[in-house]
Amino acid sequence: xxxxxxxxxxxxxxxxxxxxxxxxxxxxxxxxxxxxxxxxxxxxxxxxxxxxxxxxxxxxxxxxxxxxxxxxxxxxxxxxxxxxxxxxxxxxxxxxxxxxxxxxxxxxxxxxxxxxxxxxxxxxxxxxxxxxxxxxxxxxxxxxxxxxxxxxxxxxxxxxxxxxxxxxxxxxxxxxxxxxxxxxxxxxxxxxxxxxxxxxxxxxxxxxxxxxxxxxxxxxxxxxxxxxxxxxxxxxxxxxxxxxxxxxxxxxxxxxxxxxxxxxxxxxxxxxxxxxxxxxxxxxxxxxxxxxxxxxxxxxxxxxxxxxxxxxxxxxxxxxxxxxxxxxxxxxxxxxxxx
Amino acid sequence: xxxxxxxxxxxxxxxxxxxxxxxxxxxxxxxxxxxxxxxxxxxxxxxxxxxxxxxxxxxxxxxxxxxxxxxxxxxxxxxxxxxxxxxxxxxxxxxxxxxxxxxxxxxxxxxxxxxxxxxxxxxxxxxxxxxxxxxxxxxxxxxxxxxxxxxxxxxxxxxxxxxxxxxxxxxxxxxxxxxxxxxxxxxxxxxxxxxxxxxxxxxxxxxxxxxxxxxxxxxxxxxxxxxxxxxxxxxxxxxxxxxxxxxxxxxxxxxxxxxxxxxxxxxxxxxxxxxxxxxxxxxxxxxxxxxxxxxxxxxxxxxxxxxxxxxxxxxxxxxxxxxxxxxxxxxxxxxxxxx
Numbered sequence: 060x061x062x063x064x065x066x067x068x069x070x071x072x073x074x075x076x077x078x079x080x081x082x083x084x085x086x087x088x089x090x091x092x093x094x095x096x097x098x099x100x101x102x103x104x105x106x107x108x109x110x111x112x113x114x115x116x117x118x119x120x121x122x123x124x125x126x127x128x129x130x131x132x133x134x135x136x137x138x139x140x141x142x143x144x145x146x147x148x149x150x151x152x153x154x155x156x157x158x159x160x161x162x163x164x165x166x167x168x169x170x171x172x173x174x175x176x177x178x179x180x181x182x183x184x185x186x187x188x189x190x191x192x193x194x195x196x197x198x199x200x201x202x203x204x205x206x207x208x209x210x211x212x213x214x215x216x217x218x219x220x221x222x223x224x225x226x227x228x229x230x231x232x233x234x235x236x237x238x239x240x241x242x243x244x245x246x247x248x249x250x251x252x253x254x255x256x257x258x259x260x261x262x263x264x265x266x267x268x269x270x271x272x273x274x275x276x277x278x279x280x281x282x283x284x285x286x287x288x289x290x291x292x293x294x295x296x297x298x299x300x301x302x303x304x305x306x307x308x309x310x311x312x313x314x315x316x317x318x319x320x321x322x323x324x325x326x327x328x329x330x331x332x333x334x335x336x337x338x339x340x341x342x343x344x345x346x347x348x349x350x351x352x353x354x355x356x357x358x359x360x361x362x363x364x365x366x367x368x369x370x371x372x373x374x375x376x377x378x379x380x381x382x383x384x385x386x387x388x389x390x391x392x393x394x395x396x397x398x
Numbered sequence: 399x400x401x402x403x404x405x406x407x408x409x410x411x412x413x414x415x416x417x418x419x420x421x422x423x424x425x426x427x428x429x430x431x432x433x434x435x436x437x438x439x440x441x442x443x444x445x446x447x448x449x450x451x452x453x454x455x456x457x458x459x460x461x462x463x464x465x466x467x468x469x470x471x472x473x474x475x476x477x478x479x480x481x482x483x484x485x486x487x488x489x490x491x492x493x494x495x496x497x498x499x500x501x502x503x504x505x506x507x508x509x510x511x512x513x514x515x516x517x518x519x520x521x522x523x524x525x526x527x528x529x530x531x532x533x534x535x536x537x538x539x540x541x542x543x544x545x546x547x548x549x550x551x552x553x554x555x556x557x558x559x560x561x562x563x564x565x566x567x568x569x570x571x572x573x574x575x576x577x578x579x580x581x582x583x584x585x586x587x588x589x590x591x592x593x594x595x596x597x598x599x600x601x602x603x604x605x606x607x608x609x610x611x612x613x614x615x616x617x618x619x620x621x622x623x624x625x626x627x628x629x630x631x632x633x634x635x636x637x638x639x640x641x642x643x644x645x646x647x648x649x650x651x652x653x654x655x656x657x658x659x660x661x662x663x664x665x666x667x668x669x670x671x672x673x674x675x676x677x678x679x680x681x682x683x684x685x686x687x688x689x690x691x692x693x694x695x696x697x698x699x700x701x702x703x704x705x706x707x708x709x710x711x712x713x714x715x716x717x718x719x720x721x722x723x724x725x726x727x728x729x730x731x732x733x734x735x736x737x
Binding site (some may be wrong): 099103104290319320324327328330331332333334339343346352356357364365366370 | 439653660662663671683696704706
């Protein structure tokens with residue numbers, strides 16, 4: 060349990076640019092700890108200035124190396140950079156398994172670079188929310204650029220890309236059938252394509268394919284450029300940054316205030332439903348409807364019928380919702396232990 | 399809008415083994431249509447007899463071919479088989495992109511085989527719930543075996559594997575770095591390992607690695623066997639089925655009634671929170687708190703503070719929750735259109 064005064068202390072240190080406070084607050088957000096609402100209410104008004112870049116693509120496409128190079132180039136411009144890496148890691152250990160993450164340690168001595176991995180597993184359903192909130196926290200801390208890196212397979216991973224202003228899809232010449240399958244979903248969300256390992260055979264062919272695809276979309280507005288890179292040799296990274304900048308300009312020129320308003324409402328609805336979900340699960344776990352639960356346990360009452368009965372008599376729910384969720388919700392025990 | 403009498407008609411035809419009614423009911427469940435609660439309340443008591451087998455592994459591991467062979471062997475035993483394939487398909491088209499799905503058309507004339515693809519994209523957050531309900535529907539229809547096939551990357555895809563009694567993780571000898579990364583998360587959920595394309599170089603090495611890993615777990619209870627298959631040549635499929643059968647026997651011997659009871663409660667909590675989420679999103683979309691939403695739209699009020707204000711005055715919420723969700727929730731428009 061984290062007390063309000065502890066949160067206040069962390070927030071004060073956060074505002075004073077204490078990186079340890081930043082790390083602790085992110086851990087609380089990741090673990091859906093008590094007090095996340097308070098943290099976010101305070102952090103949110105400080106956020107909104109960072110450019111958010113999403114980098115996605117199949118495993119082995121060289122995303123981490125590319126991100127490493129992007130950090131170096133952004134630092135040369137004097138920009139503060141944060142990276143949020145979503146790892147397809149073990150649901151049990153909660154740790155990152157991609158060895159290449161260590162490459163990013165190039166920047167570990169640089170106070171203007173902050174790198175954080177979170178696991179996409181073991182956080183059933185909560186990752187998209189947590190990722191959005193972590194991006195707000197990194198933004199509020201004063202980072203000019205927040206890079207979200209994720210393996211581009213799966214519904215949650217794709218959802219995370221919604222957070223990016225500019226989405227970069229990284230592909231490689233030798234992408235086999237698996238990569239082809241992934242591409243089909245990813246191409247549609249790309250604002251910029253990268254063909255990494257562009258020195259390998261087939262790079263020109265895949266570039267032409269992607270350009271044809273962009274051409275065939277035949278839509279007004281932004282046409283995703285295809286950038287050739289060799290991240291390991293630091294080739295093409297300037298061109299990539301230039302493409303990202305051009306996309307940012309395009310976004311600024313075509314910005315729609317109504318879209319921003321709807322994004323805020325969407326976020327609000329999401330926060331409210333998450334809190335209600337939390338309170339409901341907790342109240343039921345605490346025994347808010349014991350007779351109902353007993354009948355479900357024995358199999359006497361089927362869970363769908365029980366849900367209907369509960370919804371038809373919302374008296375219990377009203378009691379439930381009037382109480383803040385201060386205890387872990389059922390099934391969240393493992394998450395809490397890690398905090 | 400689907401009327402109650404229409405649902406009743408579909409359920410009557412479903413009970414009479416009408417495959418078109420089965421398909422329509424699954425579509426309603428997939429699209430979170432109105433009436434899903436009613437459908438599930440009726441279907442649930444008919445389910446619970448099928449063996450649920452999860453097949454997962456990296457793209458290109460040959461899962462679809464293997465599933466195709468499994469179907470043939472299960473049919474030889476006289477068992478009725480359903481396949482639920484979770485496709486990492488486009489978030490925009492909603493269609494399946496894996497061409498190899500068509501291989502399963504071998505069985506399209508067989509009334510005792512039912513194959514259904516659902517997209518893992520475009521259904522943010524709802525897939526795990528929908529998949530569980532579709533498994534119940536396939537089970538209730540009288541299938542003896544329900545196979546869930548999914549690309550094993552991503553949080554949601556992993557969540558779907560929770561539905562399986564026996565989880566089969568398929569790997570291949572030439573799995574590169576990407577596959578290695580995926581493996582790390584997948585291995586821990588495997589009840590049975592398959593090394594497919596076992597005629598290729600490196601098959602023995604990967605078999606030995608997996609067996610060593612199983613050995614190092616050093617746990618009491620079930621030790622996942624490693625089965626070599628060549629699905630395209632129908633080799634090893636009998637051995638795989640035998641391993642699945644042995645795991646089913648192991649589960650039957652060690653069945654814990656308390657676990658089953660908790661599974662039922664978990665499902666109930668999930669159904670209730672989903673319904674509350676639906677009602678809340680709908681009510682807010684319908685203008686349940688217009689002044690609050692306006693202040694959020696303009697940016698005057700930050701969404702986290704607004705959420706706290708709403709939760710502190712639950713009067714609005716009580717009104718919200720007393721009304722069933724009969725209209726689409728905001729952001730669900732695309733889903734509804736497809737139904």
